[in-house]
Amino acid sequence: MIFKIDNLRTKCIVGGLIPLLWLSIDIAFDNLGANPIYALHVRLGDWSLRFLCLTLAITPIQTMTNWRGMADYRQLFGMYAFFYATLHVLAYLVIDHALVWHMIGIDIIESPYIWFGVLAYIIVFLLALTSSKWAKKRMGKSWKKLHRFIYLAAIAAVIHYFWQLKGNLAEPLFYAIMVFLLLVFRILVWVKNRQLNKAMAPTARRVLTLAEEQSEIPETIHKQH
């Protein structure tokens, strides 16, 4: 069983590099069309967004299928989203702008669509930085709070995609719908849990009072509650 999971993990790691290999082949054979630099931006951005969506999909899949132990994959796909986002940023800075900083500066200041890209990248960067198990343990509750920002990153990334197009919004619509559905799923789960908590609260209180009366619960548990 363990071997099997490891095997899948290896497949995922290798699989995540296929888009890069594919892109490299297209660059080598000049297959990126008349404006290869723009095509490169779109390809890298697309893959980053795809991995981001995949990362977001893990929890819903887990909830629906009761398949445990997928947290590792969530981290892996998240890292690939970061990896392709980093290549996307580097391509912009080095390949497109050849590190001419004053032009990069003007471009970023004057382009609101890039602001959303920058926001998404900063978030994904911070999440990648704190993605290790060690960081998760050390950060405790704030880790979860920080990592919820992945939704903001996804929304910002989709806006970033939408806003650089002249008028046609059909292409990034797919991602917008994906992110929307994933977000709706999380909200539904959250609402359901809240209702459950509310419904359970009086019962829980009664149990606690009862237990207190019987002095069977030590002080510490009471405090924690």
Added chain:
Amino acid sequence: MIIKTKKDIPASEITDPLVFNNRRKIIKAILAGAVTGIGISPVSAANNSIAWPDLPRGDGSAGLLTPTPAELVKNYTNYYEFAFNKQDSARLAQNLRTDSWTIEIGGEVENPGIYYLEDVLRQQTLQEYIYRFRCVEGWSMVVPWVGFPLSCLLKFVKPLSGALFVKFTAVHQPEVMPKQRRNAMLEWPYVEGLRMDEAMHPLTILAVGMYGSILPKQNGAPLRLVVPWKYGFKSIKAVVKIELVRRPPVTSWCQFAPHEYGFYSNVNPAVAHPRWSQSSERQLGSGFFTPRRKTELFNGYGEQVASLYRDMDLRHFF
């Protein structure tokens, strides 16, 4: 409105035989193109014979510009009537029917009518114009167009005093244009406009060819406008109607998003699009690690056209 066709040509305008023969070649080339469908997808140069090998250079056409490789120009063009992406546009545009093309000229003119393109070309002297072309999307190219000044056509139909603007309308062929059929995005047919002095400017041309050959369909065959100091979408393709009007026409992109695409749409690095900078452009054909080109005011044609906009706030009239 009186619609006249096949107008009599005054003796003063009869062409000398040398030029005439040259034009027969043009017309043959255009007809051949209409029959065979120039450039089958992916658009290739294979069946584009050179129609005009050595045309004289038109006014204001800088000799220093090196044209972008033709293959790039043929494969990187927006044509929203066909598709919202450039690959499908170039492929689907091959379905356009360009045979027996007519241009309706009307409005505030002395000689309104519907003219065959063939007859219009008989009146005009074709020249080569090597212009920069800057798309509002932030890329640019250099194209050697074959065409004639719009002013020559307008002078021929004799504008009246009420002609303050020119409205151009593109072809409506919903049976071959999927986005027109579905009424997608813009109001169809596509409409563009110029102020009269912009239309009469010697840099403003109507093009029938590029790279010495007739225009590929995806690049605006059989007749398109080229206004080199404005963003590319002003240079309307496949023109079927030219009207001289009193009021500024409602142009397609301006109607779709008035705060993003103005009537003037002059290339201006200082006026950003609301969503992106216009300070630089990616030149087609330039390689990786090559910096973007700094966009110039009026796309580098300021010397010739800046006077048209004297005392105008270009930020307001974007």
